[in-house]
Amino acid sequence: MNQLALIGLGRMGGNMARRLARAGIAVAVHNRTYDVARQLAAEEAHAEAFERFEDMLASLVRPRIVWLMLPAGAATDGALDLLAPLLDGGDLVVNGANAYYRDSLAQAARLAEKDIDFIDAGVSGGVWGLANGYALMLGGSAQGIARLKPVIEALAPAADQGWVHCGPVGSGHYAKMVHNGIEYGMMQALAEGFALLEAKREFAFDLAAVGEAWRVGSVVRSWLLDLTVSALAKDPRLQSIEPYVADSGEGRWTVLEAVEQGVPAPVITDALYARFSSQGRADFGNKLLAMMRKGFGGHAVKQEGSHE
Numbered sequence: 001m002n003q004l005a006l007i008g009l010g011r012m013g014g015n016m017a018r019r020l021a022r023a024g025i026a027v028a029v030h031n032r033t034y035d036v037a038r039q040l041a042a043e044e045a046h047a048e049a050f051e052r053f054e055d056m057l058a059s060l061v062r063p064r065i066v067w068l069m070l071p072a073g074a075a076t077d078g079a080l081d082l083l084a085p086l087l088d089g090g091d092l093v094v095n096g097a098n099a100y101y102r103d104s105l106a107q108a109a110r111l112a113e114k115d116i117d118f119i120d121a122g123v124s125g126g127v128w129g130l131a132n133g134y135a136l137m138l139g140g141s142a143q144g145i146a147r148l149k150p151v152i153e154a155l156a157p158a159a160d161q162g163w164v165h166c167g168p169v170g171s172g173h174y175a176k177m178v179h180n181g182i183e184y185g186m187m188q189a190l191a192e193g194f195a196l197l198e199a200k201r202e203f204a205f206d207l208a209a210v211g212e213a214w215r216v217g218s219v220v221r222s223w224l225l226d227l228t229v230s231a232l233a234k235d236p237r238l239q240s241i242e243p244y245v246a247d248s249g250e251g252r253w254t255v256l257e258a259v260e261q262g263v264p265a266p267v268i269t270d271a272l273y274a275r276f277s278s279q280g281r282a283d284f285g286n287k288l289l290a291m292m293r294k295g296f297g298g299h300a301v302k303q304e305g306s307h308e
Contacts, residue, residue, distance in 0.1 A: 002026070002150045004065035005056050007079060008097065009036050012123065013069030015130035016096070016155060021046040023154035028056045053082055063090035065148065067121075072099045072249055080107060089115030092144055096121040098180075100253050101173040104139070108169040117144045118169055122176020123155075133157030137179070138165050139172030174257075181254030181268040183224075184247075188271035190220075190228055198237070208232040247275040 003026035006017045014036070017027050021044035030050050031037040037049035050056035057064060066083060070076045076095060087093070093111055095104060099120065108118035119140035125133065134155045138145055145152070145165045153159040166175045197205045211229035215221050235241070251272045258265035276282065293299045 003028070003060055004067055004151060005030065005050075005060060006067045006069065007031075007053075008069035009040060010069065011127060012097070012125075012129070014040060015127070016067075016069065016123070016134065017047060018044055019130050019133075020151065020154050025151060025154055028059050030056050053086055057083075057086050062088065063092065064088075065092045065094065065151070067094040067096055067151075069097045072097065072103065076103075076107070080110070084111065084114065084116070087111075087114065087116050090117075092117040092119065092147060094119045094121055094148065095173075096123050098122075098176065098248060098250055099173050100249065101139075101170045101177060104173045105170045108140075117141060117147075119144050119148060120169060120172040122172045122179065124176065124179060129155075133162055136163035137172045137175040138163065139167060139169050139174070140165075141168075177250050177253050177257065180248065180250035181258075181265065184251045184254075184271035184275075185267040186222070186224055188267070188274055190224060194228065194232070207236055243278055244280075245275045245278040247272060247279075251275070 002024075004020070005028040006013060006020070007030045009017060009029060009031040013031075017029050017040060021027050024046060027044070027047045028050055029037045029040055029047055030053065034049070034051045037051075041047045041049035048059065050059065057066070064087070066087070068076060068079060070079055076097065076099065080093075083093070093107075093116060095107065095118070101120065104118075104120040108120070111118050117140070119138055121139075122137035123129075124135040124137075134157075136152055136156055138148075138152070142165070152163050156162040164175075166172050194207055194211070197203075197207055197210060208229055211225060211232060215225055215229060231238070251268070255265065255269050255272055258269070290299075290301045294301050
């Protein structure tokens with residue numbers, strides 16, 4: 001039986017472990033909160049929970065595969081600090097979480113000193129991946145990809161679809177970074193378009209109905225549009241939703257890379273800035289703008305808490 005260890009059972013990691021186990025791959029699972037791993041193992045016949053890395057790795061036949069699904073930065077680096085002394089030459093480490101590709105290059109170089117192979121895997125699919133499969137963007141050696149192929153085929157929507165060997169180490173996370181930047185732009189365009197429809201109150205648009213029409217045959221049809229229409233059908237004015245949009249590292253990394261490469265990416269950049277604005281980061285600048293306008297033109301300034 002194919003087997004691997006999977007560390008990090010958040011929304012993505014947990015469902016990936018379930019999909020692998022249901023495909024008949026033996027999964028040794030570990031999570032910082034052990035009860036999460038134990039519960040998953042109780043639900044899946046081919047999953048086994050471990051509290052200690054040493055016990056988890058001892059349960060695998062050498063050479064071993066260890067797949068990380070941890071937050072970028074300190075969490076991943078800390079796990080590698082603990083894992084590296086326990087791994088042997090010929091073992092394979094996969095970082096499948098969102099990660100900065102430059103960090104992946106450094107992690108690969110560090111593990112290569114012990115002859116441990118490394119693959120960076122950009123993974124997309126969100127909470128729907130368990131049922132529908134995950135899009136996989138993989139960077140690493142051809143040998144490493146070949147060895148990982150049964151796992152890739154089990155995670156992907158189909159054995160021959162939805163995954164790509166992008167190139168050398170770093171290319172998988174680079175492709176996923178750009179993917180998420182594009183996602184930011186597409187989401188922002190849909191949000192702005194529906195905001196314009198909603199603002200034209202005299203036409204009383206049924207936003208869900210308009211979106212439903214677009215879903216069939218329109219050039220803007222997409223899964224993001226499907227999700228948009230579903231949300232509007234449940235809450236047409238979104239009155240229960242706070243207008244706050246978080247941003248992940250991926251969008252920032254994409255914009256930084258665009259600057260470094262000198263490649264114009266205004267849509268992605270504006271989409272990232274729109275998220276910053278939703279988080280209140282434009283508030284101080286807007287207050288200054290109001291004061292400047294008052295200063296040169298005597299225009300009234302709304303006071304905090306005023307509803308006028």
